Amino acid sequence: MKLLSCKETTRLVSQGLDRELAFGERVALRVHFAICLGCRRASRQMEFLRRAVRELPGRP
Amino acid sequence: MATSDEFRKQLETLRPYLLRYASLQLRDAAAAEDAVQEALVAALAGEASFAGRANLRTWLTGILKHKIVDAIRRQAREPVVSAEADEEVGDIDELFTERGHWNERPAAWGNPDGALEQSQFFRALELCLARLPGRTAQAFMMREHLGLETGEICKELDITPTHCWVMLYRARMALRECLQQTWFGK
Numbered sequence: 162m163k164l165l166s167c168k169e170t171t172r173l174v175s176q177g178l179d180r181e182l183a184f185g186e187r188v189a190l191r192v193h194f195a196i197c198l199g200c201r202r203a204s205r206q207m208e209f210l211r212r213a214v215r216e217l218p219g220r221p
Numbered sequence: 222m223a224t225s226d227e228f229r230k231q232l233e234t235l236r237p238y239l240l241r242y243a244s245l246q247l248r249d250a251a252a253a254e255d256a257v258q259e260a261l262v263a264a265l266a267g268e269a270s271f272a273g274r275a276n277l278r279t280w281l282t283g284i285l286k287h288k289i290v291d292a293i294r295r296q297a298r299e300p301v302v303s304a305e306a307d308e309e310v311g312d313i314d315e316l317f318t319e320r321g322h323w324n325e326r327p328a329a330w331g332n333p334d335g336a337l338e339q340s341q342f343f344r345a346l347e348l349c350l351a352r353l354p355g356r357t358a359q360a361f362m363m364r365e366h367l368g369l370e371t372g373e374i375c376k377e378l379d380i381t382p383t384h385c386w387v388m389l390y391r392a393r394m395a396l397r398e399c400l401q402q403t404w405f406g407k
Contacts, residue, residue: 166321168313171391175390179364179371205396209333213346213395215364216337218242218282 167192167200178190178211228268230262231277238278239285245347246289246362247296248355256292260285290367293359293377313394327397330405342404349399353392360385361392 170193173186194201243253263284271280336342350358363369375385
């Protein structure tokens, strides 16, 4: 299996928010997350962005 | 049924907020004005259906959301300025080394959902959204705020799915950088 770089990982994380990832893609992400704190954070932050933007415009 | 002056006044006080909300998604002052106007007219006609609901702002935002989707669909039928089609956000390449590793590892955001309780956070988010190029912001808002599927976004913006994913990726990366600088990193 090809190992993902951080750049490829973030691109795939983003696509995972827009389309169903293939099984192999999900496995590759897990493998990368296991060794990369930065990408785990970036992934959680992109999910947070989604929650935040849904709530726009927020409180008056 | 006559519309009460009180109701009309309440709607007017929300106009600046509605304009800001529409401008974020339409990136065109005239189109935003039109959408807000349409929403206000619809709201006035529908006062009865508001009766009893707790939050006027939420109800009105719901009406405006539909008007914005309509406006986006109208815009999509107009010719696209070709220079805009290939717009780039900041540059993703700058975030990574040549081998694709982070130049600077993303910092922890702690418990970011706490920010959702603060109105200043949403101002910071709006400012970050305003920094994105127009079509990128539009695609992002269609996806993440209006909740449209990528297929529909591609169709409305007349781009391929791959281009659409790239735009959304760039938007997300630029926004997390921007929020890191203007909010979470402070």
